[in-house]
Amino acid sequence: MDRLLNTVRPYAWGSATAIPELLGTEPTGEPQAELWMGAHPGAPSRVDRGQGAVALSEVIAADPAGELGPDAVRHFGPRLPFLLKVLAAASPLSLQVHPDRAQAEAGFADEEARGVPIDAAHRNYKDVNHKPELICALTPFDGLCGFRDAGETAELLAALEVDPLKPYVDILHARPESHALREVLTAVLTADREAMADTVHQTAAAAERLGAQDGPYAPAYRAYAAIARHYPGDPGVIAAMLLNYVRLQPGEALYLGAGVPHAYLDGLGVEIMANSDNVLRCGLTPKHIDVPELLRVVRFESDGPGVLRPEAESSGEEVYTTPIDEFRLSRYVLPEGGGPRPLPSRTPQILLCVSGEAVLRGEAVPRDEGAAGEAAELRLRQGESAFVPAGEAVALSGPGTVFRATVVA
Incomplete structure (x- = not known):
């Protein structure tokens, strides 16, 4: 388990107060639009495993199979295929649309062939991937x-x-x-x-x-x-x-x-x-x-907005079902005094506490050779997050509300 050190992006449409209130920090007076959690090269989270803070993207690149698990690497390659954010809008974002994968591949290849610089203001396609997304409200x-x-x-x-x-x-x-x-x-x-x-x-x-x-x-x-x-x-x-x-x-x-x-x-x-x-x-x-x-x-067809509500599973996990594999979002509403909830461990996951407090307890870690193990523990306060590599067994307890981001692999 690694506590994530995350970056806030100060886009002009952002709220000056919402993310600071979530994090329990003083507002700067400037807009704070997005808190990024993941390994996106634009602002990767950092982790500290005892030798100073290192970008999560570098940690994953050094051992993709160990961090992401062989199933995720086989499906998505040696990178974390999703980005988790807290988004705080105080004014409207641009009206926009995202391409499907085939459109992105064709558009990227065309702009590359025409020599359009990757950072050009008029460039449409920065990569060959599609960009499905899910937004879950924390406030109205x-x-x-x-x-x-x-x-x-x-x-x-x-x-x-x-x-x-x-x-x-x-x-x-x-x-x-x-x-x-x-x-x-x-x-x-x-x-x-x-x-x-x-x-x-x-x-x-x-x-x-x-x-x-x-x-x-x-x-x-x-x-x-x-x-x-x-x-x-x-x-x-x-x-x-x-x-x-x-x-x-x-x-x-x-x-x-x-x-x-x-x-x-x-x-x-x-x-x-x-x-x-x-x-x-x-x-x-x-x-x-x-x-x-x-x-x-653009798909020129009418449809209702399709508001999603989480589907509760017997494990206590509440899942937002979507038709893609790159990400899977769910939440746990953890009561006071409730027992620990074991989390699936086959895929990498990011855990974000949005209210109360969450306690993550991992497998026993030996103190000395031949000595009894001591369980690792990490406490997340509201606004804090953690990366859990694939294969690491973790149990979650509260009281608090925690979002879980992972992949379908």
Whole structure:
């Protein structure tokens, strides 16, 4: 067991207080957006095994089979295939979508062949991997996820009574859904910027008005109006109105697969994702937007946001079921005075305590040759995390709530 020393990423959209409150530290006054746990080269966690802090990525690279286990290495190669985060949003993140694996491989190969520098601002594909992700709310958490039913979106837009939106309403009524969604999103992202900015201003004012009234779309209108306050005149405000607005309650989660447009708006959550940096943006950002490539990757089909709730197993583990193997997220709600919960040990795992305290007890470690063993113990306070290599048997007790991140192998 290794206590993780983690890095906080200070992105502009981050909360100044949420992660410090979780960690029990003083706010710096600057935004603290993401706490990273894992071996991603951008900000790997560090561990100290008695010779000073070393990047977890280096520890794994030195002995992949020993740290990850032979099954994980066989399935995913000699690297930890997921990144665990605490995400704290105080303003909307960019509206974005991720490619599937085949799209990522083709896009990466194309940009490499064209000589696009890997760190170029206009580069879309930084690696050959897909980037499915899961966000689980620790506080009420607002987001956008997937296209709303086209007929319902037409109704929502029509109620705004903004003249430049009427052609979109007509398209959503008249065309087959996938064609309509593609045509409207294309029109929004390729429109004259000055004219679109005026449309966004009119739409934001109308959304403010309707959000203050009762109605089935009032919470969504309030969310869109808030987005417009952060990104005045941005075409992404109109693009966001094509998507389902969802508010997660603590413990609820969203799974975001390839091609699903989404944005996180506000709240604190635990996020897990495949180790990739491939993002195509639709708006709500000053960063590069490649409209043709975006339209090639987006899945133009409506679906509900698909809110996930954990499924309890007899072991006490509560699992968020997803259709991919690179990560598996679960949690343990450990009561006061409860017995230790043995954890599966075949795969590598990261344990994150989000409330209370957790005690990890490992196998007996000999003090001297021939002497009785003494069990290793590690205490995690709220906000602290640990890496447990594959093959290391650990039992967990509380009282506290612990998220467990591992792989399916």
